[in-house]
Amino acid sequence: MLWFRTQMPWSSAQEESQGQLCEGAAAVLAARQGMETPLTAVAEAFEELARGMDADSGELRLAPFGDTCALVSVLFSSLGMAFRFAEIEYVTKVNDLIGAGKSYRTLSDILDKDIENDSVKKQGSHSRNLRRVRLGLGLIKALFEQFLTTEGCSLYDAATTAYGQVCAPFHSWAIRKAVGAGMYTLPSREQLIVRLNETDCSVQKEMRRYIDASSPIIEYIDNLFLSRNISLDW
Numbered sequence: 001m002l003w004f005r006t007q008m009p010w011s012s013a014q015e016e017s018q019g020q021l022c023e024g025a026a027a028v029l030a031a032r033q034g035m036e037t038p039l040t041a042v043a044e045a046f047e048e049l050a051r052g053m054d055a056d057s058g059e060l061r062l063a064p065f066g067d068t069c070a071l072v073s074v075l076f077s078s079l080g081m082a083f084r085f086a087e088i089e090y091v092t093k094v095n096d097l098i099g100a101g102k103s104y105r106t107l108s109d110i111l112d113k114d115i116e117n118d119s120v121k122k123q124g125s126h127s128r129n130l131r132r133v134r135l136g137l138g139l140i141k142a143l144f145e146q147f148l149t150t151e152g153c154s155l156y157d158a159a160t161t162a163y164g165q166v167c168a169p170f171h172s173w174a175i176r177k178a179v180g181a182g183m184y185t186l187p188s189r190e191q192l193i194v195r196l197n198e199t200d201c202s203v204q205k206e207m208r209r210y211i212d213a214s215s216p217i218i219e220y221i222d223n224l225f226l227s228r229n230i231s232l233d234w
Contacts, residue, residue, distance in 0.1 A: 037197040038074045039206035045071050046213035053220065060220055062110065063101035069094045069133055075140050078195045082159065082182040085175075086167070090136040093129040100126045111224055121234060131234070134221045139166045141214050144207040147189075155186050170234065 045068040053060045073094070076087035097110075104110045107130065114120045114127040121128055142165050146158035160183055168176050187195065193203050225232060 037202075037206065038071075038078070039196050039198060039203065039210065042071045042075060043206050043209035043213055046210060046217060050213055050216050053216070058220075060107045060217070061101075062097065062104050062107055065107060065217075066094060066098035066101050069137065070098065072137065072140060076136075078187075078192060079155075079159070080185060080187055082179075082184075082186045085179065085182075086136060086139065089132065093132045093136070096124075096126065096129045097133060107221065107224060111228065115228060120230060130221065131225070131232075134218060135167055135170070137214055138218055139163065141211055141218065142166050144211055148204055148207055148211075153189070155189050155192055156183055159183055159186055 049060075049064055049068045052064060070091075073087055073091050076083050076090060100110055104113070104126075110126040110130065111120070114122075114125050119125045119127070139162055142162035143158055146161045147153060147155070149158075160180075163179060163183075168179075171179070193200060196203060196206075198206060222232060
């Protein structure tokens with residue numbers, strides 16, 4: 001599932017991604033089909049999500065959160081096989097949250113319910129999946145930050161640093177080693193820009209939009225756990 005402009009345009013890649021996503025997420029992808037680039041779609045969706053949170057007295061509703069996060073899977077896809085492990089895990093966790101959105105109104109609701117059931121950190125719980133999705137959002141954010149830090153920074157360097165900051169502390173030695181080996185299969189900086197259907201100038205603008213729009217969402221999720229005396233070291 002590679003993002004070459006000549007082989008798979010944005011709309012076609014959406015159709016392939018829908019095979020991995022549940023009905024709700026696929027509907028969001030279909031609604032975004034007229035968008036010119038995946039980065040634009042993701043950035044705009046997170047801007048809308050942040051505005052909705054502000055309008056809802058600081059609460060983050062689960063249904064739009066899940067639908068918005070579903071769009072990020074196409075960014076993992078653009079990184080090729082090196083981040084395939086992250087894409088698969090991320091999509092699975094997002095699908096769970098989208099399903100939970102039919103029964104729970106907000107992110108706070110699922111966390112409070114899992115606290116009540118003493119299942120916050122249990123495998124398969126909505127709260128654990130929320131934590132994993134948050135790491136996925138943070139991984140893309142950190143990768144974009146590294147990508148923009150230094151002109152000419154290689155994608156390998158950006159991805160290696162981002163993974164080391166966000167995910168490596170929670171992965172076993174075997175996973176870290178496998179990820180490290182996979183980093184050598186990453187596309188070049190120029191290839192990534194083409195896969196995202198951007199230019200060197202536009203990719204910087206859209207990556208910055210994602211960084212700015214996702215930051216308050218990531219911070220909100222972290223505070224949900226911390227405000228309930230749940231550490232983030234898992």
